[in-house]
Amino acid sequence: MEQTLSTFINEFTAALAKSAPIFIKKLIFLAILWVTYRPVQGFIMKAFNKFLSLKKLDELLIHFLQSFLNILIIIFYALNVIQILGIEMTSILALLGSIGIGIGLALKGSLSDLAGGMQILASRYFTKGDYIITCSVEGTVQRITFLYTVLHTVDNKFVVVPNGKLSGEVIVNAGANAERRVDCVFSVSYDTSIDQVKELLTDIAKNHALILQDKDIFVRLSKHNSSSLDFTMRVWAKKEHYWDVFFDLQELVKKRFDQEGIEIPYNKLDVYCKTTGE
Structure with missing residues (x-):
């Protein structure tokens, strides 16, 4: 019994000694990612905002692009964490593919809203500050996000209109001209x-x-x-x-x-x- 216990302890110690450097190395990499996330994100967003300011783009389009870039940064860091942990990317991609199909079916309306938001920003039906009439509501455009457009009515109500519905409706832009x-x-x-x-x-x-x-x-x-x-x-x-x-x-x-x-x-x-x- 004592010999078996001694053998187990020796093997465990040897395995721990062998894997400890790898484990510590992974912890260091994860710590580096954790510490650098905010500074790197801030630096990239600051540089991107400076670039956009030179292009003189529409304010709503700038907000949309900023949100999109922020998501890309999060995805980049998430993929690095997965790689450091040693998880096979093929398995992750297969899992994400299966999940994506289910999510796509469940969030069919949200995907339509996302496409509608891109269409609105690309066609520039309206911009921030314009007074629009559509979908049985009317108000001043405050901002466009990935999924919805925010309006403020004349009586100071906060109205959220899904982009999918908005892009398929007739839009009267009463504020397009001065x-x-x-x-x-x-x-x-x-x-x-x-x-x-x-x-x-x-x-x-x-x-x-x-x-x-x-x-x-x-x-x-x-x-x-x-x-x-x-x-x-x-x-x-x-x-x-x-x-x-x-x-x-x-x-x-x-x-x-x-x-x-x-x-x-x-x-x-x-x-x-x-x-x-x-």
């Missing part, structure tokens, strides 16, 4: 002078500081409604002033109508009572 047209409709009663209303609305537009005076100011009678005359007013403003001009016009027109005694009609219902003798 100027936007503001359309308003104002109703007056039938006994109001058409020329008076046109002069009044034109005067309001010409005296508003945020309305672009070098653009056409359109004021015309557009519809004979059931109980009103409807006037369409179209003016131009800088895109950042769109809502200010829109709401200012609503208030200013109401005040001027009150001053001029112009009636804003409302739906009326005439009730006729028929009496019959008993």
Whole structure:
């Protein structure tokens, strides 16, 4: 019994002495990877950001490329860890292939969103700061990630739209140009002078500081409604002033109508009572 135990201890000691240098070497390599990950990542990202700044690319595309490069760095370090641990790459690749098929089937929608994000960035339908209308939502574009696009609505809501759905929808980019047209409709009663209303609305537009005076100011009678005359007013403003001009016009027109005694009609219902003798 003592001889068997002594033999086991000798063999264990010999094996430990043989494998200890290899084990220590692997620990050193792993420690080097651990220590250098953050500095190397920071250096590469800093150099990449400097390169992108020289290219003057779109801010959303820069954010997308930064995320992609960060993933590549993580994959590079992960492959080095696997190699240091002595795990066969063929086995890993076979396992990853099998897992990839399962994940691909399970995350079919996410892959569609990823492809949609690349399509959006490549085609440049819109950029950061643009006001877009799509997928039954509208808002200002804040950023595009791999899988989704973030919008901020006018009432400060945070809206996340999947890129796959966004790339397949009709997109109205209201902020693509520096100027936007503001359309308003104002109703007056039938006994109001058409020329008076046109002069009044034109005067309001010409005296508003945020309305672009070098653009056409359109004021015309557009519809004979059931109980009103409807006037369409179209003016131009800088895109950042769109809502200010829109709401200012609503208030200013109401005040001027009150001053001029112009009636804003409302739906009326005439009730006729028929009496019959008993």
